[in-house]
Amino acid sequence: MVEELSAGILEARAVSMSFSGLRVLSDVSLGLAEGDILGLIGPNGAGKTTLVNVLSGFTKPGNGEVRVDGRPVEAGDPAAFVRAGVVRTFQNVRLFSRLSVRENILAAVLARGVARRAAAERTEQLMEALDLTRFAEAEARSIPYGDERRVGIARALAGKPRFLLLDEPAAGLNGAENEALIALIARLPRDFGCGILLIEHNMQVVMALCSRLHVLDGGRTIAVGAADEVRFDPNVIRAYLGRAGEGRLAALG
Known part of the structure; x- marks a missing residue:
């Protein structure tokens, strides 16, 4: 059906x-x-x-x-x-805990084959869109759990x-x-x-x-x-x- x-x-x-x-x-x-x-x-x-x-x-x-x-x-x-x-997230957020929020998102964008400069721009756009800019330099393991979820979604959106x-x-x-x-x-x-x-x-x-x-x-x-x-x-x-x-x-x- x-x-x-x-x-x-x-x-x-x-x-x-x-x-x-x-x-x-x-x-x-x-x-x-x-x-x-x-x-x-x-x-x-x-x-x-x-x-x-x-x-x-x-x-x-x-x-x-x-x-x-x-x-x-x-x-x-x-x-x-x-x-x-088609992209998915998982029940358990899978972040690089010792990398910063910016580095976590950047890694996901680069993994899509995006050039470095364009990847950096895309990362900034995603952080702003998902209200993560204030955590940009924070290690992923240090941010609130709800914001970990946002980082996971940002990573999933990396490849548009x-x-x-x-x-x-x-x-x-x-x-x-x-x-x-x-x-x-x-x-x-x-x-x-x-x-x-x-x-x-x-x-x-x-x-x-x-x-x-x-x-x-x-x-x-x-x-x-x-x-x-x-x-x-x-x-x-x-x-x-x-x-x-x-x-x-x-x-x-």
Whole structure:
């Protein structure tokens, strides 16, 4: 089940995946358009991480394929996905802890094959856009956790991706950090022109950012569509929160 979208699309088409005989994805199709923010949600074990691994080339699916603009991307090849404009972050921020924030971002830009002067300019632009300039000379290990997340996003944006997959960016953040993260992610499509796939357990963050939701449960798609509709779907509420919490998702506004 996937909505019909316009040109400029990252698609999973009928993706299935098994590990040691256990089916973790079953015929999942998903579409993300440039400029959109799509929320990928579901309970633990729903298959979200596996799907993101497939969408970013870190896992080769058993069946199905991933396409960008209708053209297949070589499965299981992260470099091919980067060349196609698909970049991801990880749940655990992977920074060079003893390098400065500027050096962390510069290294990511240089890794894209950008010339040194242009890379330095791009680094300054990214630090300014993500409100990191004040930490430019600080070692990455010394900055607040929420700002570590920002550095991780800046590094992912180094190659000017068309599609950015954010894997639980709000994990471990406090209330104020969540609000700052929401404000940042909300302007990424406008400022950088990329589509965002947001994989997140924090439903307040999801509902604040996502106009569309794709819901997995047990490796299957159980709902996809407008957030204001999907959040009231009984199957979604039962799968994601359990019967005892049916009122919690609907109460978010």
